[in-house]
Amino acid sequence: MAGRERQVTRTFVALADTLVDDYDVADLLHTLVLSCVDLLDVAAAGLTLVDERGSLQVLASSTEQARLLELFQLGIDEGPCVECFVRQAPVLVADVAAGAARWPRFAAEAARQGFASVHALPMRLRKQVIGALNLFGERPGELGADDVDLAQGLADTATIGILQERAVRHGETMSEQLQTALNSxxxxxxxxxxxxxxxxxxxxxxxxxxxxxxxxxxxxxxxxxxxxxxxxxxxxxxxxxxxxxx
Incomplete structure (x- = not known):
């Protein structure tokens, strides 16, 4: 447990470092998804952010399978990530197959990519939601309450890093900052x-x-x-x- 606590502390310190000048947004996003895989009981993680037109885009993923599943659900506008962003609240799916009636095409694609559970958490700063952090499991199962809280904390900290620093220092609007990340x-x-x-x-x-x-x-x-x-x-x-x- 002590080792995991040290790892959690190092991860939050790494995310906090983004509040200094000239940080790397792209690397921050990948640090977030890789840290989720290291710290939580999940097989893969992905991150989507909204662009200036209001559409979600895939920004980072820990594996190619996660990236393909993210792209698929955004393409069909169906799945936990999409619902999380629309509802601006966590969408926790312990067994995707059991909920196939809710998202039939997404459930079929998730199975093809080897994922059985999905937990989507909003990327938010105060009341503003700019995307979703998505956690994928290879087996059905709930994500523990402590892990959900940790994942949300990581997502919230990263969101501050994405929006805060360059917007303040360079006078960029939120949409400009997000578009820079999307172009990258x-x-x-x-x-x-x-x-x-x-x-x-x-x-x-x-x-x-x-x-x-x-x-x-x-x-x-x-x-x-x-x-x-x-x-x-x-x-x-x-x-x-x-x-x-x-």
Whole structure:
């Protein structure tokens, strides 16, 4: 228990660091989803944020399967993530199959991706909800009350980091700040594709290489992704770091 408490403390400290200047929004979002997998009894996590048109977009995911399921439910406008955002309240689904009548197409796709439970929590700052944090389990089962509270605390802290710092320092509106994060996500997906093809990797391993290179060189994740997408950075340089770590 003491080890988990130390890990929780380190995670909140890492999220709090986003309140300083020049933090990396893209890395923050992935820190959040990966921390949820490390700290909670879930197999994967994903994060959606609303864009300037009011539509939810996938911003981060811990696995490719989670990303595909997020994209699917947003595409059909059906599922716990969508309902969580609309209701602005947690949507906790211990057994997706048992609730198939509620979201038939989502339930079928969740099973195809290997997920049996989904818990969606609002990304909120005070009364303002900007998206949802989604936790996926491979087996049916409720998420304990303490874990729900912890996940909501992580989501709330990350939301402050997303909205607060640059809005205050640079005079950006909330929609501008979120759009910056959304644009960065598109570039990251392009960069992952470049690395996956070059290194014959899975998309998950490609992202591990991308994030590792950015961190080891003290660069913004989005900046490295943009350099790869624009062919200004040799993908073999990024992949060499992955080879050293493995």
């Amino acid at each position: 996500r598109v570039t990251i997906e392009q960069a992952k594709g470049v690395l996956a093809v070059t290194g014959r990797l899975s998309m998950d391993d490609a992202f591990t290489a991308l994030r590792g290179y950015a961190r080891s060189h003290n660069l913004l994740l989005g900046a490295v992704a943009r350099a790869l997408a624009e062919r200004k950075l040799d993908p073999t340089l990024v992949l060499s770091g992955l080879n050293r770590r493995t």
